[in-house]
Amino acid sequence: MTWTASTDDTGVTGYDILRAPGASGGTFTQAGTSATTSFTDTGLTAGTTYRYQVRARDAAGNVSAVSGTVQVTTQGGTTGACSATPTVQSQWATGYVIQPLTITNTSTATITSWTVTFTLPAGHTLTGSWNATVTTSGQTVTVRSVSFNGTLAPGASTTSFGFQASRPNGNTALPSGYTCA
Template sequence: MAASGVTATGATLTWAASTDDVGVTGSDVLRAPGATGGTFTQAGSSATTSFSGTGLSPNTTCRYQVRARDAAGNTSPVSDTVQVTTRPGPATGVCTALATVQTQWATGYVVQPLTVTNTGTSAISGWTVTFTLPAGHTLTGSWNVTATVSGQNVTFRSTGHNGSLAPGAATTSVGFQVSRPNGDTALPSGYACT
């Protein structure tokens, strides 16, 4: 038995055909949880030499076996065991970023706090906020983030102490300062959080 095409929720299983003096009518596919232990139970059946195992949880391990079934209802001994570990699934946490201008002057401003909130149903262990500075504006400082600037595009990444957020939790410790041309009143836009 072999596994291929492993995803976050399934895998394709294949095996060599069985022969029988009464005639093989199909195969029973058995599955057990984990890398060891557990009980093999029937996960499905197939009239061919392949099976699409679905409905698994991301980043989990299970084992499969197969046995042939003939027209008289007899079953063969089980095959060798194949272990499958599904791939990690997509992050289920999502977040939002809300910027509050704390103070402004003719040639600059401070945004504090930049509130990052986990709006998902599971905890997140890190977040990234992106936004765009208006033309002529320059990021002169930031706190409680790792900042990267490319042209007018700014990327803030969480640090060790503020990246983990439970569902509904927020961090308000992030802020930044920007210089701008005298008299320009534009502010950053396009805040996005992932």
């Protein structure tokens, strides 16, 4: 990012670049400094919104008021960029295993993480999972990639995630509504 130079009586010696997460809320913390009127922020999460402010420092150690806030969203990420396809590995009267749950990058850019959501039928309970971070709220399951399976080139897939669930005896329903973002 770049900005217009600041001037004062003592002479500007540099700038503090402040960053806050998200489109609102969060606390601004110093992301870096610059002796010029530009700054490149690295190591950010793809597909994520950040807000920035800049303040000048002079030779006497004084700092200016912060600039207006600029909001940016990094490129990449997974919004609408993937698909999730379940495969039933095995099932029995009181449970089943879905493996693999194939995640495919359907975008034209590399993605660095993915999130899959799906709905468990009433009475079903997740009893185990592997190779992802899984949370359950009611019957909604949210699955997030982990470090070794989140980055997918365009058209690439990962088949490393799976899960096991229990169900009432005789209930043959399976999870539905798989979405990937």
